[in-house]
Amino acid sequence: MKLGIASKLATTYIAIIITTLFSGAFCFYVFENNHKANEYMRQVTIPSLEYIKEMKGLFPQIKKLSGSIVFVANKKEKEKLSELLFEKYPELNIEIEKNAQLWKNEEELQQLAEIKKLNNLVLASAAKISLIMNTEEDIMNDSLVDAASNLYDSLSYYIKENNTHYKNIIDTKNKNLNAQINTLNALHNYLYVALIGATLIIILVSSLSMRYSNRQIVKPILALNNTILEMATGEVSTLASLQRADEIGQIHNAIGKLIDGLMLKIQFAEQIGAGHYNSEFHLLSYNDKLGIALLSMRNNLKQSTEKLKESERRLQEAQKLAKLGNFYIDLKTLHFQSSANLDEILGLSADFNKRLPSISELIISDKDTDIEQKYNDALSNRKQFAEQFLIKRPDNLQPIWISANGEFRYNEQGEAIVMFGSAQDITESKQLELDLNSSIKIAEEQNKRLLNFSYIVSHNLRMHTVNIQSLLELIEETEDEQERKEITGLLITASNLLSETMLHLNEVVNIQNPLLLESSKQNLYSYIRNVIYILDTQIKKKNAVINTLVAEDIEINYNPAYLDSILLNLISNALKYSSPDRQPNITIDCKALPVNAERHQWALTIKDNGLGIDMTKNGHKLFGMYKTFHGNADAKGIGLFITKNQIESMGGSISVESAPNEGTTFIIKIA
Amino acid sequence: MKTIYIIDDDNLYQLLLKRSIEKLNPATKIVPFKNGAEAWEYIEERLAMGQAMPDFLLLDINMPVMDGWQFLEVLQQKKEQFDPMLCIYMISSSIDQNDRSAAMGNPLIRQYISKPVPVDVLTKIIHE
Numbered sequence: 001m002k003l004g005i006a007s008k009l010a011t012t013y014i015a016i017i018i019t020t021l022f023s024g025a026f027c028f029y030v031f032e033n034n035h036k037a038n039e040y041m042r043q044v045t046i047p048s049l050e051y052i053k054e055m056k057g058l059f060p061q062i063k064k065l066s067g068s069i070v071f072v073a074n075k076k077e078k079e080k081l082s083e084l085l086f087e088k089y090p091e092l093n094i095e096i097e098k099n100a101q102l103w104k105n106e107e108e109l110q111q112l113a114e115i116k117k118l119n120n121l122v123l124a125s126a127a128k129i130s131l132i133m134n135t136e137e138d139i140m141n142d143s144l145v146d147a148a149s150n151l152y153d154s155l156s157y158y159i160k161e162n163n164t165h166y167k168n169i170i171d172t173k174n175k176n177l178n179a180q181i182n183t184l185n186a187l188h189n190y191l192y193v194a195l196i197g198a199t200l201i202i203i204l205v206s207s208l209s210m211r212y213s214n215r216q217i218v219k220p221i222l223a224l225n226n227t228i229l230e231m232a233t234g235e236v237s238t239l240a241s242l243q244r245a246d247e248i249g250q251i252h253n254a255i256g257k258l259i260d261g262l263m264l265k266i267q268f269a270e271q272i273g274a275g276h277y278n279s280e281f282h283l284l285s286y287n288d289k290l291g292i293a294l295l296s297m298r299n300n301l302k303q304s305t306e307k308l309k310e311s312e313r314r315l316q317e318a319q320k321l322a323k324l325g326n327f328y329i330d331l332k333t334l335h336f337q338s339s340a341n342l343d344e345i346l347g348l349s350a351d352f353n354k355r356l357p358s359i360s361e362l363i364i365s366d367k368d369t370d371i372e373q374k375y376n377d378a379l380s381n382r383k384q385f386a387e388q389f390l391i392k393r394p395d396n397l398q399p400i401w402i403s404a405n406g407e408f409r410y411n412e413q414g415e416a417i418v419m420f421g422s423a424q425d426i427t428e429s430k431q432l433e434l435d436l437n438s439s440i441k442i443a444e445e446q447n448k449r450l451l452n453f454s455y456i457v458s459h460n461l462r463m464h465t466v467n468i469q470s471l472l473e474l475i476e477e478t479e480d481e482q483e484r485k486e487i488t489g490l491l492i493t494a495s496n497l498l499s500e501t502m503l504h505l506n507e508v509v510n511i512q513n514p515l516l517l518e519s520s521k522q523n524l525y526s527y528i529r530n531v532i533y534i535l536d537t538q539i540k541k542k543n544a545v546i547n548t549l550v551a552e553d554i555e556i557n558y559n560p561a562y563l564d565s566i567l568l569n570l571i572s573n574a575l576k577y578s579s580p581d582r583q584p585n586i587t588i589d590c591k592a593l594p595v596n597a598e599r600h601q602w603a604l605t606i607k608d609n610g611l612g613i614d615m616t617k618n619g620h621k622l623f624g625m626y627k628t629f630h631g632n633a634d635a636k637g638i639g640l641f642i643t644k645n646q647i648e649s650m651g652g653s654i655s656v657e658s659a660p661n662e663g664t665t666f667i668i669k670i671a
Numbered sequence: 672m673k674t675i676y677i678i679d680d681d682n683l684y685q686l687l688l689k690r691s692i693e694k695l696n697p698a699t700k701i702v703p704f705k706n707g708a709e710a711w712e713y714i715e716e717r718l719a720m721g722q723a724m725p726d727f728l729l730l731d732i733n734m735p736v737m738d739g740w741q742f743l744e745v746l747q748q749k750k751e752q753f754d755p756m757l758c759i760y761m762i763s764s765s766i767d768q769n770d771r772s773a774a775m776g777n778p779l780i781r782q783y784i785s786k787p788v789p790v791d792v793l794t795k796i797i798h799e
Contacts, residue, residue: 455767462764466787
């Protein structure tokens, strides 16, 4: 039977109402019957019994009075008898007649009829007696007395006879009365039973109805309510379909449908979330707002993702071009995450242990920049970390310069938890910068030297020209031929000095133009041997020992004249400034110095045990022009100046280590 | 009789300067030194013997062994031994502006004179 909740509830209510009505009607009926029975009993049965008893009571009086009339004529008693016979009895008879009309029992009516018959006989007898014994004198009349006596006898007989009838009718009446009382009691009991029964039925029906509505309405509604509340908190669980045609079933299935629709949308949203923008989705209706919103979100996301991918691709390419990569370091786990670009820049293979310690091991430390210190400074001062350093590549390629910029991210406790940033391969620009720096340094030094040189040259030139000018003035002034001769001699000296200065100037100017230099492969050892040969006289004179540790096969690219000049100057200096206190000992060596994995340069050292130079006092002037330190008469202060310039014009450098009275070591780096 | 020390490594210039001074004032004693070290050695000797210091000193800048600046440094270190301080004229053919300004800033130097020394300046110095 397919009935709605409303009809089911209505049915229940109707059942309750009908039950109530029925039990009410029954009660009413029972009440009515009871009332009637009671009325009948009170107004008919009980009075009739009374009347009959009263009537029965009349007859002993009638018998007594009749008897006394028979035997003692008494006027007073006679009057009393007549009163009984003609007043009391008729009155009572009328009452009984009236009452008897309501009687229902035929037996009673018959009994009453018999009683009345006998009553009438008694009454007639009594009346006759009263008539016979009319006067007091009648007692004297025996016939009269006899007649009266006979009458009295029959009267007594009738009464006696009637008493049996009376007894019968009273018994019957009493029996009926008892029956009626029983009926009344029975009705009472019925009423109780009916009331209790009705109450029970109502309770039963109500509870059944309650159970029914609880099971069929409240529980499903509560369950649906929970489902909806869950949905309100965002939880969505599927709802099994319910085979119910009523409203609950409809609501249940509607919610089920809602959930199914939501599930589809959730799945769709999950697909979108997972980046599958092409998964299928159908709108539930043309007005499916959420669906439309999801679709538009999907489309926007798809567009943005495509844009993002495009810009990522561009960024990637740009980063690749810029040799830039990014990194992310989890400071708890020390895990190092790097972009593909950075891996490529650093030369990290897939199996490289990407953790901070192994990454920092790649950094080539440098005495000027303590990377760890800088990192710790940045960490403790909550600043950006920005540093440039050399990195050795795990794939053993040439080290590269990296410029790293990093920032820390802190948690709520203020601890740094993450460092992220970018790193760029700046090897090319760094190399340029380094080259540029050294070029600038060289240029600065050359500039300084040139300035110095120009001052010195102008000083010397001026010095000589001033002298010559003064001498010429003197020649003009003097009259003395002897003096003039003398001054002319001085003039020649001045002129010679001037030309010597000019020669120096020429020599220096020649060095300053490295473009004119031609270099070729030279065997270093043979040049050293040649210089030692040239200096043979001085070596013998000083009894000096020359140790040549230079390997015989070292070939350097050098200008031959410069190589000669440099070696000659330095070795002859070592001889010239030897200590008179000990045998001069000069050691010449040449070793390869690695610049990087591919390149090396030569370091030529010329070490003596001579006078030495006070480096703190004179170190800065050592390679200056016209600087001499030992008071040697033939020291011109031009040799080291020229040597340095020659070495630098060949792209090398010269440095010196020395201590007074211990010796001097010149180190020449040959590019 | 005035005493003048000339510290200059240029022999010819020494000679010429000597001639010029003697011409201006024949009663002048000129003591020549090749460099600052020689001059200081001599001065130290005279100080130790309690002998008189020169009236003034003509000091060159560019010299081997001990140049003009180094000589001034030594004087500065030993200045408590002098009373009064030596009167020094710095004479150089240097055209380095740094030399000129350094000389002007040095309290030991009375005057900086560029070579050649003009006769009127020399006259003024000698007759001072």
